[in-house]
Amino acid sequence: MSAGYASRVAAIAGGAPLLRVRGLDVALPPGADRAHAIRGLDLELSANEILCVVGESGSGKSMTASALMRLLPTGVKVVAGDIEFDGRDLLALDEAQMREVRGAQIAMVFQEPMTALNPLRTVGDQIGEMFRIHTDLDASAIEQKVLALLAEVRIPDPAASARAYPHELSGGQRQRAMIAMALALEPRMLIADEPTTALDVTTQAQILALIRDLQRRKGTAVLFITHDFGVVAEIADRVAVMQHGVLVEQGPVREVLESPRHPYTRQLIAAVPPLAPPPAREVGDAPALVVEQLTKVYRTGGFLGRGARETRALDDVSLMLPRGSTLGVVGESGSGKSTLARCIVRLLDPDAGRIRIGEVDLASMSRRELRSATQRVQMVFQDPFASLNPRRRAGDLVAQGPVAHGVPRARALAKARELFELVGLDPNAVDRYPHEFSGGQRQRIGLARALALEPEILVADEPVSALDVSVQAQVLKLLADLKSRLGLSMIFVTHDLRVAAQICDRVAVMQYGRVVETGPAAEVFTEPRHEYTRALIDAIPGRHWSERVAAEAALALQTLPSPKEAIDER
Known part of the structure; x- marks a missing residue:
């Protein structure tokens, strides 16, 4: 442990806690999957300290933040315990007094600013x-x-x-x-609820550095909620690990990350994907898809076409997807990778270039001609909740593609049940609605829907970016298994280079609408040639920790009982 780190820990430990939580119980409404969102929580946070609360979806970490702000959802309530902030009992304040605390004394940064x-x-x-x-x-x-x-x-x-x-x-x-x-x-305490989850690595690194810098200069206490142990390694002073609403482990960041005591903590750390790719597979030269000189220009503003501002989202992009392989497309937000994905499946019309599957050029086809051709290439979206119609049953959502192409509804629904089983879902769940599934389950439904038309190529646009690490690992394993069993080729769009390293055979790095580097994943991530690729790799939060500790934890995990498969489905 460095002298600077040791002195910082000692300074924090020497002061009285600004926040003190004791025996906190938060009850869920009748009919929930468990009685309590939080059970017996004891937590302390000092001024000038960053405490990271870590856990999977459903662990109670975001509910903890809501309880501290007195902003619990309807039907959810504190039934026991104390929340003391700067000597005041927050649970004893009336709503008018609590409004004076929010913003002025305790402020919150949410995960998705577009909704906030x-x-x-x-x-x-x-x-x-x-x-x-x-x-x-x-x-x-x-x-x-x-x-x-x-x-x-x-x-x-x-x-x-x-x-x-x-x-x-x-x-x-x-x-x-x-x-x-x-x-x-200038609040004394800041709660940051997954503030960097949806951001690319360089923007994420900038936001983490900003929070750390502001916290150090102003002495703010920060409660930072995350599921990413790389972020924890980058920013935390102390760590609290939650599972099913219970605090299972807490301590100084180095102690928890390098010598985790609880099996659940070790399981979460082992699920962090290392940047080092697995051994390279043999990939043939036969192309499943070829993109040639693809261009897409967005025009905004102006009047009657005059004075409009042009943005070249795709600028002469060319790449090749070998048959049976996975091509990763990586880059920051605005690099053009999602525009590329949408052009390939013709959700967007390119301005120039070709998209060839065999002898068929999707880019030159009319909408009527595309109807049959696009069965060969299907898309899995980033946010399955947004892409699934909440008013339709899950089975109908999976069956709607085949029905639109002339398959009788009864046969399409029977196939939906088969696909549910294929992606690891209960076939009897076809009658449930999207909101009745977990995030990991909804992504499996999106995958089943994409497979319903028996495509040759899957285009997966950030399919695991909103999932916690253990669910993410299971969805990636499922994708790799299905690709192998069904003989699929896949384009995998992501801003997470660690994820790309685990699933992709080849990688294309995009910046400002151009492909700046391509090659086998092992070469691109271990010996990057372009300075932009090197900058992306350097920005990965906790990269050096995750490379060393995650590999050790994965080895140690082999001696532990296997976690239940259902852990991602709760």
Whole structure:
């Protein structure tokens, strides 16, 4: 342990806790899968400390944040325990008193800023509202405060960003705006609930560095909720591990990451994918799909086509997917990788270039001609909840493709049951609705729907980015197994290079709409040639820790009882 790290731990330990949680029980409504969201939670957080709360979906970590903010969902309530903040019992405050605490004393940054920010109001107006509600500052002073905050969180051109609406900012800029709003009143404690999950590695690294820098300069206590142990290694002072609403392990970050005591902690660490790819498979030269000089230009603004701003989302992209292989397409947000995926399945029309499957050029086909041709290539989407119609039963969603292509409904539904079993779901669950499934199960439904038309090629667009590490590992294993059993070829779009290393045979790295590097996964990740690829690899949170410790944990895990397969389905 370094002297700097040891002195920091000692300094934190020497002060009285700012937050003290004792014996907290949070009850779920009748009919839930368990009686309590949180059971017997004991937790402390000091000023100038970052405590990471880690666990899978359903572990109770986000419910802990909601309980601290007194923002629990309807029907969920605290039934026992104490929450003491700076000497005050938060559970004894009335709602008016609690409103004075929120924002001013305890602030929160949410996972998805697009749902937390009002799309109809400018970013500056929303940040300024914190001052209008809680202070007596005039409009001019508030404007200066807003600009200073946007500069502090390193948003370029604060004045223009303040006038912008949320959709006009990038994902990283929106998250910075949320942090600015949370820090507006200089709260003593910040709760960050999965604030970097949906961000690419370089933006994620910038947000983590920003939170750490602000916390050190202002002495803020930070409760950071995450499922990513790489993030924990990068930012935490201490770690608390939760499972099924129970705190199973906590301690200093190095102690927990390097010498985990609880089997569940060791299981989570072992599920972190290392950057080192597995041994390379033999991949043939026969192409399943060829993309040649593909171009896509987005035009925004202007009047009657004049003065419009052009963005070349795809700029002369060429690549080849060998038959039976997986080609990873990696890059930051805005690199063009999702646009490429959507052009390949013709959800978007390219402006130029060819997309060839055998002798068929999908890019030149009319919508009518595409009807039969696109059966050969199907897509698995990033967010299965958004891509699944909530008003239709899961079986109908899987069957709708074959029905649209002339298969009788009864036969299509029978095939849906077969596909449910193929992707590891209970065939009897075909009558349930999407909201009745877990995140991992919904992604399996999306996969079954894509397989219903018996495609030759799967295009998977960030299919595991919203899943926690253990569920992610199981979905990746399922994809690899299905690809092998069904003879599929796959294009796998991701911003997570560790995931790409585990599943991809070859990798194409995209930047600003261009492919800047391609090659076998082992070569690209161990000996990157392009400086942009090297920058992506360097930005992976906790990279050096995960390479060393995850491999050791995976070896140690072999001596433990195998976890139940159902762990990802709860």
